[in-house]
Amino acid sequence: MQEQSGALPWFPGGQTDPWDHVESAMALSVTGFHSEAEAAYEWSRRTQRDDGSWPIRTVCGRVEDAGVDSNFCAYIAVGVWHHYVITGDTAFLERMWQTVWSATELVCRYQRPDGAVRWGGDHGTGAMFAEAKITGNASIFQALDCAIRIAVELDQPDDDWVRAHAALGDALRERTDLFDPPSEHSMDWYYPVLGGAVRGRAGQELIARRWDDFVVPGMGIRCVDHRPWVTGAETSELALALDALGDTADAIDLIASIQHLRDPDGSYWTGLVFADGKRWPVEKSCWTSAAVVLAADAVSRATPANGIFRDVRQNLVAGARVT
Structure with a gap:
């Protein structure tokens, strides 16, 4: 592309x-x-x-x-x-x-x-x-x-x-x-964890609070809480957030759950309306495949940068040399 x-x-x-x-x-x-x-x-x-x-x-x-x-x-x-x-x-x-x-x-x-x-x-x-x-x-x-x-x-x-x-x-x-x-979109739910500002018990509690609203077992997560539409990018990002909390097994399960979006050419469709089994939008977005790749790298620990989301620091001190 x-x-x-x-x-x-x-x-x-x-x-x-x-x-x-x-x-x-x-x-x-x-x-x-x-x-x-x-x-x-x-x-x-x-x-x-x-x-x-x-x-x-x-x-x-x-x-x-x-x-x-x-x-x-x-x-x-x-x-x-x-x-x-x-x-x-x-x-x-x-x-x-x-x-x-x-x-x-x-x-x-x-x-x-x-x-x-x-x-x-x-x-x-x-x-x-x-x-x-x-x-x-x-x-x-x-x-x-x-x-x-x-x-x-x-x-x-x-x-x-x-x-x-x-x-x-x-x-x-x-x-x-x-x-x-927070809007009806799942990103407003998990992004404080994904971005690194909220971690530990607070992060786990934040994720648990709306888990049932967004997660569709075996299918991925809803992009919007009230619509029967799961999307690959949001599911992959939630997997990255879970991995950052140490819940890597659940992250792997989420990545596995969206393999129904994988095309034979290796790319990923953006989403699926699971109420009628139709892909929507009818496109294989570049960023959806990218999100899947980044999630797979995180849980497999494949590259030196696999912790790019996991290793975000919460507290830095001005004037100190941070590493």
Whole structure:
């Protein structure tokens, strides 16, 4: 599905967004397609705007939504750190440093005084929207951790990033009222665990609270709590969250449960409406296959970066050298 430019769209001819593009690049790194992964990161480096952002949606090189999504911008740090852990390529890390720095600085500008990060803004005017979304913020928490790791590895630690990480973690754990109320989507349920802000007993209790609302035994998990629709990417992400809590056996069971989405060519269909047995949407999305690959790597401990979600740190101290 990768375009000549290096972009990884949802499907051939479809949209590319900065977050799913990076997730798909991470799957390429896991499976040994390192040059293809680096072409994807080169696309990110080349298309980043002066303010550190990327357009929300690009189709075949044409910008269709020029807006800013802070979480979309933050995720480059996760992908770059992930690729470095697998390859050990310091030259790659150095080449991507300015891109990661610019994106992370944008995220810090979008952070509110209460620690939550505004979800997006208008690129043309520079206006930032007030609302903070829990899924995006939970993902940004992991991204800040990875950005700090990159900065330390390159001997350029940034205490402001450490403080931003700490304030966001406190908000996700102690002040959930700061965020938009959780939606009917499963991501708002498990992402605080997946992103690393909530772990241990608190994480297990959070997962248990809505397990029956979303998990369909033997089929995967619902994307939306009241619809008979299971999706491969959300199921794989929940598996990653469970593995991060130490519940690896349950994570393996979840990955096994979505093999009905696997096409004979090895790719994965986005989802299934189990009420009538129909695939929907009728597409094999790049990011769905990527999420399955990342979950399989986590539970099999196959690559050096298998702990990219499991090893997110909760507490960092400004002024200390963090490793």
